[in-house]
Amino acid sequence: MLFRCEVNIRPRPDILDPQGDAVGKALANLGFHGVGAVKVGRYLILDVEADGPEAARQQVEDMCRKLLANPIIEDYELKVAAP
Amino acid sequence: MRVAVVVFPGSNCDHDTLHAAGEVMGWEVVPIWHESGTLGGADAVILPGGFSYGDYLRPGAIARFSPIVYAVIKHAEAGGLVLGICNGFQVLIEAGLLPGALLRNASLEFRCQWTHIKVQTTDSPFTRQLGVGDVLRIPIAHGDGNYFAPPDVLKRLNEERRIAFRFCDEQGRITAEANPNGSMENIAGVLNERRNVLGMMPHPERASELCLGSVDGKRIFDSLGKSHEQLAW
Numbered sequence: 001m002l003f004r005c006e007v008n009i010r011p012r013p014d015i016l017d018p019q020g021d022a023v024g025k026a027l028a029n030l031g032f033h034g035v036g037a038v039k040v041g042r043y044l045i046l047d048v049e050a051d052g053p054e055a056a057r058q059q060v061e062d063m064c065r066k067l068l069a070n071p072i073i074e075d076y077e078l079k080v081a082a083p
Numbered sequence: 084m085r086v087a088v089v090v091f092p093g094s095n096c097d098h099d100t101l102h103a104a105g106e107v108m109g110w111e112v113v114p115i116w117h118e119s120g121t122l123g124g125a126d127a128v129i130l131p132g133g134f135s136y137g138d139y140l141r142p143g144a145i146a147r148f149s150p151i152v153y154a155v156i157k158h159a160e161a162g163g164l165v166l167g168i169c170n171g172f173q174v175l176i177e178a179g180l181l182p183g184a185l186l187r188n189a190s191l192e193f194r195c196q197w198t199h200i201k202v203q204t205t206d207s208p209f210t211r212q213l214g215v216g217d218v219l220r221i222p223i224a225h226g227d228g229n230y231f232a233p234p235d236v237l238k239r240l241n242e243e244r245r246i247a248f249r250f251c252d253e254q255g256r257i258t259a260e261a262n263p264n265g266s267m268e269n270i271a272g273v274l275n276e277r278r279n280v281l282g283m284m285p286h287p288e289r290a291s292e293l294c295l296g297s298v299d300g301k302r303i304f305d306s307l308g309k310s311h312e313q314l315a316w
């Protein structure tokens with residue numbers, strides 16, 4: 001079965017995110033003054049072949065640890081959709 | 084000395100590095116394609132600058148799983164000399180040979196400019212011919228060189244004198260203005276625990292001949308050569 005998996009990767013809260021800061025400043029320049037912190041991350045969609053949703057999740061979890069995210073500076077969240 | 088220069092798809096300082104090591108230093112040089120599983124009997128290996136795999140995901144993240152990197156890790160674990168320059172530094176960090184992470188430059192700009200770096204330790208095969216406090220003029224060219232390490236790691240790096248270089252001004256003052264990328268504590272280069280692996284953002288191969296405007300980078304290669312002579316001896 002093919003499972004659509006979504007991975008949301010974002011800078012950890014204690015890590016300086018110059019990209020987010022720059023976007024925040026640009027928004028303020030545009031007149032959006034109600035914006036607090038801005039964080040820029042990455043969003044991935046993967047179609048994963050697995051026996052069940054839990055097996056798909058485990059595979060993607062492993063992928064995140066090994067390659068997709070850098071745990072020193074990034075947090076990630078997984079979602080596995082029904083086939 | 085036989086020196087391997089690893090070539091990834093997207094490396095763009097490999098030929099400059101081969102030139103500096105081969106023509107300037109007079110070493111035997113071998114370019115090694117990233118799909119190779121061996122270093123061809125090299126005594127030292129240099130991972131050059133560039134944009135391996137287009138910097139996709141994070142700089143160095145994909146290159147880190149190239150077959151050659153496993154050979155580089157083995158070489159390092161056996162005590163062999165490994166130098167990572169710019170993208171090579173990023174690959175060594177992703178491979179877990181050096182601690183920390185290299186974030187986007189604080190300015191968000193790609194910085195291509197001359198910098199000054201201050202030597203922090205001579206206790207390494209890469210800096211032994213230098214003096215603590217020496218100021219070297221070596222250029223940088225990167226968008227992701229903003230060194231980060233968690234507080235406990237940073238503390239350990241300082242205690243073990245594993246920070247090799249810090250960005251400084253011409254007079255050797257380590258100031259925020261002299262920091263081109265926002266690195267913690269102006270860090271420009273770090274050593275591993277065993278001190279046989281060095282990663283640095285500045286490009287010594289671009290400062291190895293008078294016609295390039297500086298020969299300060301060559302002093303790092305001189306150290307490397309001297310260290311090899313003594314190891315071999």
